[in-house]
Amino acid sequence: MHWFNLLKANVRKEYIELKRYLPNTLAMLFTFYFVFLGMFLGIQVIGDPSSQDVNTQYAIVNYIFWFLAFTVINNIGWEVINEGMRGTLEQLSMSPMGIWKIMTTRLFATTVLNFIIVIILLFLSMITTGQWLNIDVLTILPILLLTLVSMFGIGLFIAGISIILKQVQAFLQILQFILMGLTFVPLSVAPFLAYFPFVKGVDLVRNVMINGVTLNEISMGDFVILGINAIVYFAVGLAIFLYCEKVAMRKGLLAHY
Amino acid sequence: MEPIIKVEKLKKSYKKRKSKEIVKAVDDISFTVNKGEILGLLGPNGAGKTTTIKSICGLLKPDSGVITVNGINNQNKRLQALKHISAVLEGNRNLYWRLSVRENLEYFAGNRGQSRKDVAGKIDDLLVKFNLKEKENELVNRLSRGMQQKLAIAVAMLAESEVILLDEPTLGLDVETGYEVREMLREIVRDYNRTIIISSHDMDVIQDLCDRTVIINHGNIVTDDKVENLLRLFEVRAYSITLGGLLSEQQHQLLLQKFPQLEYTPDTVQSILEVDLTKSEEIYDLFDVLKLEHTPVEAIDRKTVNFEEIFMRIVKGEKQHALV
Numbered sequence: 049m050h051w052f053n054l055l056k057a058n059v060r061k062e063y064i065e066l067k068r069y070l071p072n073t074l075a076m077l078f079t080f081y082f083v084f085l086g087m088f089l090g091i092q093v094i095g096d097p098s099s100q101d102v103n104t105q106y107a108i109v110n111y112i113f114w115f116l117a118f119t120v121i122n123n124i125g126w127e128v129i130n131e132g133m134r135g136t137l138e139q140l141s142m143s144p145m146g147i148w149k150i151m152t153t154r155l156f157a158t159t160v161l162n163f164i165i166v167i168i169l170l171f172l173s174m175i176t177t178g179q180w181l182n183i184d185v186l187t188i189l190p191i192l193l194l195t196l197v198s199m200f201g202i203g204l205f206i207a208g209i210s211i212i213l214k215q216v217q218a219f220l221q222i223l224q225f226i227l228m229g230l231t232f233v234p235l236s237v238a239p240f241l242a243y244f245p246f247v248k249g250v251d252l253v254r255n256v257m258i259n260g261v262t263l264n265e266i267s268m269g270d271f272v273i274l275g276i277n278a279i280v281y282f283a284v285g286l287a288i289f290l291y292c293e294k295v296a297m298r299k300g301l302l303a304h305y
Numbered sequence: 306m307e308p309i310i311k312v313e314k315l316k317k318s319y320k321k322r323k324s325k326e327i328v329k330a331v332d333d334i335s336f337t338v339n340k341g342e343i344l345g346l347l348g349p350n351g352a353g354k355t356t357t358i359k360s361i362c363g364l365l366k367p368d369s370g371v372i373t374v375n376g377i378n379n380q381n382k383r384l385q386a387l388k389h390i391s392a393v394l395e396g397n398r399n400l401y402w403r404l405s406v407r408e409n410l411e412y413f414a415g416n417r418g419q420s421r422k423d424v425a426g427k428i429d430d431l432l433v434k435f436n437l438k439e440k441e442n443e444l445v446n447r448l449s450r451g452m453q454q455k456l457a458i459a460v461a462m463l464a465e466s467e468v469i470l471l472d473e474p475t476l477g478l479d480v481e482t483g484y485e486v487r488e489m490l491r492e493i494v495r496d497y498n499r500t501i502i503i504s505s506h507d508m509d510v511i512q513d514l515c516d517r518t519v520i521i522n523h524g525n526i527v528t529d530d531k532v533e534n535l536l537r538l539f540e541v542r543a544y545s546i547t548l549g550g551l552l553s554e555q556q557h558q559l560l561l562q563k564f565p566q567l568e569y570t571p572d573t574v575q576s577i578l579e580v581d582l583t584k585s586e587e588i589y590d591l592f593d594v595l596k597l598e599h600t601p602v603e604a605i606d607r608k609t610v611n612f613e614e615i616f617m618r619i620v621k622g623e624k625q626h627a628l629v
Contacts, residue, residue: 050418057415065403135398138364139460143416144387150416297366300319300359303395 054145055153062157077165081172084111088177105181105258106234108173112166113250114231117199118224119162124155124203125220128210137211138302141293148204148289155203159196181257187266188256194271195249197278201285202245208285208292212301245281248274308337309389309467309500310361315370317356330356332524333370338502340467343494345515345532346504349620353524354504358472361502362392374468391464394472397453399460402446406437406456409445413460424463431459434496435489451482455489462493468500469493475507483507490514508613512536522620535615543608544588546578549601559594563587579608 066073084107091103128151131137141147174180206223210216235242235251242248252270255261296302317331331353338344348354359365361372363379363386372379379386393399400409407428414424432438435455445453454474461469474490475483487510494501494514505511511518512532520528528535551571552560560567560578564587568579582588595602 049420053415053418053420056420057412060415061401061404061408061412064408068403134402135395136401138359138362138394139392139399139413140416141364142362142387142390142392144384145416145418146384294366297364300356300365302364 050145051149051153054149055156058150058153059157059160062154062161066161073165077168080115080169084108084169084173085176087111088173101179102258104177104179106254108170108177108179108181109254109257110232110250111173112170113253114228115169116159116162116166117227117231117246119165120155120159120196120199121203121206121227122220122224123158123162124151125206125210125216125223127154128207129216129220132211132301132303135303141302147293148286151204151207151289152200155200159199182260184256184260184262187261187263188253190263190271191249191252191256191266191274194274194278195246195253198245198249198281201278201281201283204282204285204289208289211296212292212299214301242273243277245277248277307340309340309375310338310502311371311373312336312357312361313371313373315357315360315372316368317353317360317365318368329524331360331367331521334521334524334526335370336519336526336529338468338500340500341498342517343501343503343515345511345518346502346521347506347508347511347518347616348521352521354521355472357521358392358394358470358502358504362390362394362470363387364394389466390468390470391461391466392470392472393454393457393461393474394470397445397450397457399457400445400453403444405442405444406432406448407441409456410460410463414463417464427463427465431462434492435459449482451478451485454478454482454486458486458489458493462497466499468502471501471503471505473505473507474503475505475510487513508611508616512612520616520619528619532612535619536612542582542585544578544580544582545606545608546580546591546602547604547606548576548578548595549603550574551576552578552595552600553598556594556598556600559597560591563590563594575603 087107088104091100091107095103128137131140140150143150170181206220209219213219230241230244230247231250233241233247234254235247242251248270252261252266252274255266313335315331315334316329318327318329320327334353334357346354346357356365360367361374361379363383366380374386375389377386377389401412404412410428410431411421411424414428415421429438432441435458437452437456437459440448440452445456448456458471458474461471471490475486478486487507490501490503490510491514493499501514503510503515515532517531518528518535519526551573552569557569560569560580564580564582566581568577570577570579578591580591582591592602
């Protein structure tokens with residue numbers, strides 16, 4: 049029950065802030081939409097006409113996933129930096145629930161809320177391009193959930209290093225391009241990326257949305273890789289976060305002010 | 306009385322970032338805080354107060370030493386110990402400025418695993434108690450500094466922990482707001498049975514609210530005693546003597562040899578001698594010197610010393626006060 053109350057409190061906080069700063073939220077949505085438009089028009093002008101439809105579909109899925117990864121992973125880093133500077137990070141660290149649980153529920157809360165934006169962005173993209181993707185919720189959902197678990201792991205890793213490194217902002221700027229690489233490069237081009245966080249999941253979702261692959265057609269092996277990927281990256285992310293928390297407590301870094 | 310907090314042989318050092326020099330923030334300090342006690346933690350800047358407070362809160366890992374909160378070791382069982390502690394460490398900075406007063410209270414309660422429904426009544430009570438009811442839906446960034454400070458304290462109160470730590474609760478507040486916050490703290494002391502540790506530069510806060518004070522300087526405890534004892538100790542031995550004329554140079558030198566802290570304000574009509582005696586009998590030595598030139602004594606008054614003066618004297622090492 050404590051977990052549930054913690055989750056509710058963080059979803060509510062994120063929702064209130066998103067709603068209270070609706071113009072910012074809308075500005076973010078439109079910025080991402082216009083960047084997508086630029087990408088779409090680029091494909092139209094310089095892309096190969098024979099593969100234009102598939103390229104556009106790839107662009108939509110990749111872009112949506114990049115947005116999701118970017119908002120989930122990068123946001124938590126910025127939140128930790130801001131909270132450290134504000135002084136609230138110390139308050140959160142004094143919760144008997146443990147700060148890692150608070151951060152995990154924050155990640156969940158931002159994911160849930162950003163998912164609404166993702167869906168809006170997805171439909172806006174599909175309407176604009178006239179390319180309708182296969183949205184098979186039953187197939188996509190289990191893949192997406194496992195993919196998100198590994199994203200949360202990376203989010204915890206980023207949150208951890210954001211606590212102990214005061215100049216992490218520059219890394220967060222670079223991180224968005226690393227995430228772009230991970231979400232845009234298909235596994236067929238670089239198969240080793242399957243062992244990287246969430247790449248396998250993005251590839252599977254791409255297959256579902258573009259090639260119409262169903263749940264039955266996805267092999268157990270793919271799910272095993274996805275599952276191991278999720279568990280390993282979450283566990284590693286959590287271990288790094290807990291280690292960073294200990295370092296911060298030893299060096300007195302929980303406040304950045 | 307049973308101690309709720311035990312700090313034993315606490316040591317904490319930091320490495321300076323550029324010079325890599327090791328700085329001892331707290332060096333082997335020990336003290337206890339009893340249940341229901343209001344303890345003042347005093348010391349000049351860099352004395353080690355905040356390090357001590359943060360170590361008790363479990364926000365800093367000591368190099369060595371043990372801190373127990375309600376019998377729970379706050380390093381080995383940190384989360385369990387945190388159930389018994391809440392703190393206001395940076396006053397209004399401990400709040401979410403984009404959330405309203407009520408939303409802040411609800412959010413922090415949620416972070417301790419409490420549901421909004423469970424704490425609704427308590428929040429209403431606190432809002433009334435802290436005169437924040439009318440502002441409950443106001444965003445924190447629109448509140449005055451004093452109100453933000455009150456809200457930060459209300460958040461700490463909502464946790465219903467036995468121990469509350471307040472680091473500089475009146476820092477940066479104007480005189481009026483500082484007074485208001487002090488009044489509120491006095492109410493908390495009176496109406497809620499909590500153990501409170503206050504770290505402050507504001508001597509009035511310590512003198513008004515605290516039962517006992519621990520004075521830290523250069524990472525060491527220099528005094529641990531009741532506020533009233535400290536006041537009495539210094540009050541008893543501080544004298545102001547009005548003389549009906551001037552002291553001779555010889556008398557002045559003799560007095561300075563005997564009482565190095567002596568303050569002499571010469572005046573042909575009425576000179577003033579201010580002196581702190583380490584023993585009551587020393588007054589006779591002083592009279593012996595005055596008698597040499599038959600200097601007339603017009604009045605002898607016991608000097609009233611305020612707590613700030615006592616603090617300054619202890620920190621400067623003028624008085625080595627025995628640790629309790």
